[in-house]
Amino acid sequence: MRMWAQSHLCQKPQRVTSVLAAAFALIFLILGASQSASALPAFARKYGLRCSACHESWPMLNFFGQKFKDNGYQLMNDRDAPIWQNPGYWPVTFRIVPLWHRVSTNKVRVDAGDGSGESKISSSGFDLTGLDFHTGGTLEKNISFYVLPSSDATGSFHFETVMARLDNVFGSPWLNVKLGKFELDNLLSEKRPLTLTGNGGIYQLYHFMPVGSGNIFGQMGDNQLGVEVMGHSLNDRTRYSAALLSSNDGSVGLPYGANSYSGFFTASQAFDAGRLGVQRLGFYAMVGEAPTTWLTDGGPNAAIAGSGAGNKGYSREGFVGQFYLGQHFDLTVVTQHGSDSAWFGQGYGDLIDGVATLNNTPGTVLPAGSRNPTWNGVLFEPHYVYNPQLIFIGRYETIRMSQQSTPGTPSNLGNITSYTVGYRYNPFMTSRAGLAWHTEYNWFHQDGTSPVSNTNLTSSELLMGFDFDF
Amino acid sequence: MRFIGAILFTAMLGLVFAAGFTPRASAQDAPDVGPTPRLVVKPMESHIGNITGHAAAAKSDYRRYCAGCHGDLGDANGENAVWLDPKPRDFTIATFKCRSTLTGTLPTDEDLYNTIQRGITNSNMPVWNTFTRQQRADLVAYIKIFSPRWEKEKAGDPIKVPAEPPVTIDSIAHGKLLFTKLECWKCHGPAGKGDGPSAGTLTDSKDNPIRPYNFALGKDDSRFKCGNTNEDIYKIFMTGVDGTPMPSFADVIQPNDAWDLVHFLRTLQINRHGKENEVLSAAHGAIPPYVDKNPPPAAAPADNKSPGGGH
Numbered sequence: 001m002r003m004w005a006q007s008h009l010c011q012k013p014q015r016v017t018s019v020l021a022a023a024f025a026l027i028f029l030i031l032g033a034s035q036s037a038s039a040l041p042a043f044a045r046k047y048g049l050r051c052s053a054c055h056e057s058w059p060m061l062n063f064f065g066q067k068f069k070d071n072g073y074q075l076m077n078d079r080d081a082p083i084w085q086n087p088g089y090w091p092v093t094f095r096i097v098p099l100w101h102r103v104s105t106n107k108v109r110v111d112a113g114d115g116s117g118e119s120k121i122s123s124s125g126f127d128l129t130g131l132d133f134h135t136g137g138t139l140e141k142n143i144s145f146y147v148l149p150s151s152d153a154t155g156s157f158h159f160e161t162v163m164a165r166l167d168n169v170f171g172s173p174w175l176n177v178k179l180g181k182f183e184l185d186n187l188l189s190e191k192r193p194l195t196l197t198g199n200g201g202i203y204q205l206y207h208f209m210p211v212g213s214g215n216i217f218g219q220m221g222d223n224q225l226g227v228e229v230m231g232h233s234l235n236d237r238t239r240y241s242a243a244l245l246s247s248n249d250g251s252v253g254l255p256y257g258a259n260s261y262s263g264f265f266t267a268s269q270a271f272d273a274g275r276l277g278v279q280r281l282g283f284y285a286m287v288g289e290a291p292t293t294w295l296t297d298g299g300p301n302a303a304i305a306g307s308g309a310g311n312k313g314y315s316r317e318g319f320v321g322q323f324y325l326g327q328h329f330d331l332t333v334v335t336q337h338g339s340d341s342a343w344f345g346q347g348y349g350d351l352i353d354g355v356a357t358l359n360n361t362p363g364t365v366l367p368a369g370s371r372n373p374t375w376n377g378v379l380f381e382p383h384y385v386y387n388p389q390l391i392f393i394g395r396y397e398t399i400r401m402s403q404q405s406t407p408g409t410p411s412n413l414g415n416i417t418s419y420t421v422g423y424r425y426n427p428f429m430t431s432r433a434g435l436a437w438h439t440e441y442n443w444f445h446q447d448g449t450s451p452v453s454n455t456n457l458t459s460s461e462l463l464m465g466f467d468f469d470f
Numbered sequence: 471m472r473f474i475g476a477i478l479f480t481a482m483l484g485l486v487f488a489a490g491f492t493p494r495a496s497a498q499d500a501p502d503v504g505p506t507p508r509l510v511v512k513p514m515e516s517h518i519g520n521i522t523g524h525a526a527a528a529k530s531d532y533r534r535y536c537a538g539c540h541g542d543l544g545d546a547n548g549e550n551a552v553w554l555d556p557k558p559r560d561f562t563i564a565t566f567k568c569r570s571t572l573t574g575t576l577p578t579d580e581d582l583y584n585t586i587q588r589g590i591t592n593s594n595m596p597v598w599n600t601f602t603r604q605q606r607a608d609l610v611a612y613i614k615i616f617s618p619r620w621e622k623e624k625a626g627d628p629i630k631v632p633a634e635p636p637v638t639i640d641s642i643a644h645g646k647l648l649f650t651k652l653e654c655w656k657c658h659g660p661a662g663k664g665d666g667p668s669a670g671t672l673t674d675s676k677d678n679p680i681r682p683y684n685f686a687l688g689k690d691d692s693r694f695k696c697g698n699t700n701e702d703i704y705k706i707f708m709t710g711v712d713g714t715p716m717p718s719f720a721d722v723i724q725p726n727d728a729w730d731l732v733h734f735l736r737t738l739q740i741n742r743h744g745k746e747n748e749v750l751s752a753a754h755g756a757i758p759p760y761v762d763k764n765p766p767p768a769a770a771p772a773d774n775k776s777p778g779g780g781h
Contacts, residue, residue: 048550048594050538063600064535075596077589078693235599272602275527327530388534431538431550 041470042091043068044431046137047075051434056330056383057391057424058434058469059192063270063278067236072144072167072176073137081141091137097129097196097438099465106458107450117452128153129196132160134469142167146182159252161223174231181225181250185241185266187282187320188332188381190221194393197461200420200442203379204397205318205336210373210405211414211449214349214358215340217247217262217290218314224250224264237270239282247290247311256351257308262288268320277324285317292341292348292360303356310360312341312349318377328386334379336399342366345373345405373405377416389429393440395420413448424467435468509543514620516579516610523579523607525615531605532612539594544616546676554594557678564617565675565713568696573710573718575626576619582610584697591693592683629708631701632725637733637745639753643760645734648727652719657682662738675713682716685738692739703732 044051051058054065061069074080102124110119130153136146148161163180183191188203195201206221226245232238247260268282291308318336325331343349346366348358377399384392399416422440443460450457516523533542539554541547544561551558559566568585569577586606589597598606614620635641649655657672659665662685674680683694695711696702707728710718719728736746737757750757 047596048539048553049596050534050550052534053538064596064598067600075589077594077596078592079594272604274602274604277605278600278602327527385530387530429533 041431041433042093042134042137043073046085046089046091047079048431050429050431052388052429056385057194057388057426058436060194060383061189061192063236067232070176070230070232070236070239071173072142072165073146074142074144074167080138082138091135093134093469094131095134095467095469096131097465097467098126099129099196099438099463100124100126101197101461101463101465103198103461104459107453107455109451118450129465131155139164142169172231173234176230178228178230179226181223181252182228183223184220184243184264184286185228185230185239186220186284187266187268187280187322188334188379191223194383194391194424195395195420195422195440195442196438196465196467197420197440197442197463199418199444199459199461200395200422200440203334204399204416204418204444205334205377205379208336208338208375208377208399208416210340210345210375210401212347212405213340213344213373214292214347215290215314215344216249216350217256217260217288218286218316218338218340219249220264220284220286220316222250224262225252228264237272237278238268240267241265245288247288254306256306257289257291257311258306260288260290260308260311262286262290270322273324276326277330279324280320280322282320283318284320285315287313287315287317289313290344290349292343292358294351294356294359296356296359301356301359303351303354303359305354310343312343314338314340314344328384330383330385332379332381334381336377336379337374338377339372339374340405342370342372342405346370367406369407371403371405371407373401374403375399375401375414389426390423392423393421410448415447417445419443422463433468433470435466437464438467439464510615511612512615512621514611514614516583516607516614518579518583518603518607518610521603521607523604523609523611525608525611528605528608528612531601531609535598536609544613550594556593556674556680557676558595560676561613561616563675564619567711567713569626569709569712570628570705571626571709572629572720573712576623578625578628579607579610582613583607586610588693588697590695592695629705629720631704632729634700634704634732635726635729637749639749639758640760640763641730641733642737642746642750643734643757644727645730645732646757647760648723648731649734652722652731654731657715658685662686662735672715674715680714685735686740689741692742700729700732700736703735704728707731 041051043054054061054068056062068075102122104120104122106120107118108121109117130151133149135148136144138144144165144167146161146163148159149157150160151157159181161182163178163182165176165178167176169175169177183189186206190203190206193201203221207219209215224243224245225248226243228241228243230239230241243264245262245264246254247262248254248256264284264286266282266284268280270278270280273279289311291310292312293308293310294303295307296302297304316336316338318334321333323331323333343360343366346358348360377397379395379397381393381395386392395418397416397418401411401414404411404413420440420442422438424436424438426434426436428435440463441461443458445456445458447456448454511526511529514525537548538550539548539558540561541551546558546560548558564576566577566581569575569581571577571581583606586598586601586609589595655666656668657666659669664682664684666682669682672680672682692698694702694706696706706716707723708718708720710716723731733746736742736744737750739747
């Protein structure tokens, strides 16, 4: 469920100050009114636990919720098989957010309006996110499933997640096998964010592509099709996962490579740090190949689905740290070093509406001096949990190109900086349903990517709404 | 200004809705409870090894993880309690099932700590082993705020558990004899399937129906409420499961007898691979009648003399 409102406005500084002042005033009002919080209600209803047992603040998991997920949505308390469920139990949850937001982008391509061909556009109003239908649980003890039909805000549906999983194979938590379309085992999950805005609702680090790149395949924030093996210790302190994925960014119907695969690997270890809490350190790596060559039918660029060949490589790797500093404050840090083949850097790879704008047919050569584009990024996401009902969220992301594909390209082209702040307040806390009053502000900046003048692009979004699920 | 006004209007609208819904939601969740008195967090402590737990530090964790079942006041009236079977523990009466202390006494801090870490099988109490040791110790201290017993009484002394004797077919046979003699079968059933003639009539100390343990369920990973080792089963005999019809046999059987009973009960776990079932298999799956090789001397008539005795 995303807003996908990627274009927003550039606030005047004093306006930003006023907005933040208003938001903070509201925060303090709510602090005074705070009483008692909520989660994926289908699981909460099944097990009779409050949402807060598994969620730091829903949908973000805490360690107990992560262990529950790693166990295949099982508490391992001999009440996991469907035989224990009330016959009237139906494991479905829906989630949608009615909201008000104001989005603004400083430079949007326009028809000669002010002579420059670019204009600032700001708009505000009431809106909706898409709708998610979550259904998941156990088919039998140690066999679990998850199906998530998800729509955009217009009601157009797709399958965000469809997977079945064999849990605790050979009676060991170290071996679990999952097949289908699923979220990659990111320690900081993009599918469970505490943010909803167009640019703040995703992790830029998980979707970054150098300007002009044709590599859509390395988006580790998107759910992917494949098979995953993962394991963990009984208390989930030690975790690993390894996934073999089709290099198609989760698209069904084999639209891209004829024989293109990627891998995603993670491992992490948590430590008991006494009063500070549990600290976790880990790494991830996504390495793969994706096509740049297409057979065509109907013209030189009319690619035939599934005919992709000429695989080229790419990689994303980094470290993840989750640090708890007492009961109220935690900080997640994710780093990334990314690298694409020069072919992707020059725009080969992606099909847009079935068209191979660039096609690496026999004899094709790259422009002289083309290099592998590389970059480095880091993400900091602090949370302050005032109590289980109220959480304050912050995020800072920055991505810096370290090598452009084309020599002579400005070194900062495509660099991203993004700030997000917000809070979520849950007015009640039960095991039946969840409702959060959500307020968030995101400021996004990218160097040299305005559509006409190739100057800096800045956008922002303020969003408030009721995030609820039942 | 219009922009800021719109923001404030929307934000205030959200606040009014959120604040307005809260009391109604609470009232609907607990219609019979009435106004909730403010809970005073007493400065209770727990001591687990070299860790000291403090009640005040567990307030947030208790609310986040425990209160949904055990209730904000520890009275087993959380909003989920009505759906649960067995019911959650009522901390206000400070009666605990899993103890290393004699029946009727308070458990040790380690007993409560281990229960949180282990969870309780065949119930909704999960394994909370994702907590830090400090978190668990703090929660043990927090549990104590709900009952005045913790201020007036000390925890009982842990019972002494003698070393387990070897498993033999004789010890199993003796255990079987005790199983019959002590009428364990009346609740647990002749084959330990929890289907004895009294099984349907059992209630706990709060008059909630309760079922005896079914030994036949589960495989190698089968657990008992209070642990999964032979020592844990031994403790159950000797301390009883307070708040349930399962009594303590500390005054009835000797330690070696208790171990024999443990060995027999393990054979009722027919799908479990363990030394007891191996010994039973070696005996071709049949438990022979128990023959006491060291019977106590028969009581002699007053006028009889012992064979070796003189005048």
